[in-house]
Amino acid sequence: MPQYTVHAAKTNLSKLIESALNGEEVVIARGDEPVVRLVPVRKARFKFGVLAKELGDSSPDFFEPMSEEDLRLWEGGE
Numbered sequence: 001m002p003q004y005t006v007h008a009a010k011t012n013l014s015k016l017i018e019s020a021l022n023g024e025e026v027v028i029a030r031g032d033e034p035v036v037r038l039v040p041v042r043k044a045r046f047k048f049g050v051l052a053k054e055l056g057d058s059s060p061d062f063f064e065p066m067s068e069e070d071l072r073l074w075e076g077g078e
Contacts, residue, residue, distance in 0.1 A: 003027040003034055 002025075009016055009028045016038055020026045026038035066074065 001025055001027055003029045005029060005031075009038075 004012070004016065004026070006028060016026045020038045021040050027034045028036045028038065
């Protein structure tokens with residue numbers, strides 16, 4: 001497992017980030033003692049319509065304009 005000193009990590013941070021993103025293990029050490037591991041942050045993928053099967057065909061289309069009556073109720077009117 002390759003490790004880098006803090007100074008080398010500062011100098012080569014962009015390269016080390018790319019290495020970590022490519023799945024390589026990047027360890028940063030103070031002297032001979034490893035202190036941190038550089039790992040990529042995995043993004044959670046947003047999945048639109050994740051409950052589509054549970055809601056069926058009656059789910060509202062949030063991209064369609066509201067009816068005048070629904071809008072009035074939403075804004076606190078009667």
